[in-house]
Amino acid sequence: VFYKQQRFANAADAVVASFQYQAGTAQDWLILGISYFMTGQDTQARQALSTAQQMDRSLTSAQTYLDRLAVREAESALKSQNYAQARDGFQAILQQHPEDNAIRFNLALAEIGLKNWSGAEALLRPMETAYTGSFRYYYFHGYVLENLGKNEEAEKSYRKALQLNNDPQAREALQRVLRRMGKK
Numbered sequence: 247v248f249y250k251q252q253r254f255a256n257a258a259d260a261v262v263a264s265f266q267y268q269a270g271t272a273q274d275w276l277i278l279g280i281s282y283f284m285t286g287q288d289t290q291a292r293q294a295l296s297t298a299q300q301m302d303r304s305l306t307s308a309q310t311y312l313d314r315l316a317v318r319e320a321e322s323a324l325k326s327q328n329y330a331q332a333r334d335g336f337q338a339i340l341q342q343h344p345e346d347n348a349i350r351f352n353l354a355l356a357e358i359g360l361k362n363w364s365g366a367e368a369l370l371r372p373m374e375t376a377y378t379g380s381f382r383y384y385y386f387h388g389y390v391l392e393n394l395g396k397n398e399e400a401e402k403s404y405r406k407a408l409q410l411n412n413d414p415q416a417r418e419a420l421q422r423v424l425r426r427m428g429k430k
Contacts, residue, residue: 249277254284272302283311291315313339317349324352329359347376351383358386363393381411388419397427 248257258281261274270278279294292315299308320335336353343349350369357366370387377383388403404420407413 249281252284254281257281258285258287258290272298272305275301276305276308279308280311283315288315288319313342320356321352324356324359327359329356332356333360347373351377354390355386358390361393363390366390367394379410381407381413381416384410385413385416385419388416388423392419392423397423401427 248254248260258278261270261278261281264270264274275294275298279291279296279298282288282291282294292312295308295312295315298305299312316335316339320332320339323329323332323335333353333356336349336356340346340349340353350373354366354369357363357369366386367390370383370390373383374387384403384407388400388407391397391400391403400423401420404416404423407416408420
């Protein structure tokens, strides 16, 4: 009942309490894992979801939440500027979901943090059609191109970013590239 009401902390407590009276089913462990996931208790969520998956391989939602947990951990590493951990996490997720452009973009951001300009460029270039309306895409792609010394391409990317959002950092970056190219 708590789970259906999306009262996940109460649902987790109720499932754990029920384990005192009988061994949990795979579905019980799944509900526990999702409840822990929803309340941000990642370590417990991973344990419960893994248990559910071991008990019943047909529970695809257990793998879905394990994947979501891996994405959350990699995003957290990226936000805390632990770029190597973020890169490793996003690479592992991308192997399972090679079509996921959001994961690929985050992997590129981790590569930027590691100053792996050519790696970031290899990830970003094929995604342009998927991100035609994204300021962040064009800004970061311009930054990568600038660091690779591809000033003409960086200029184009920064200009596209500025068309989407008149951001002061993008204006400054464009001016920096223009100065390098001898333009004003």
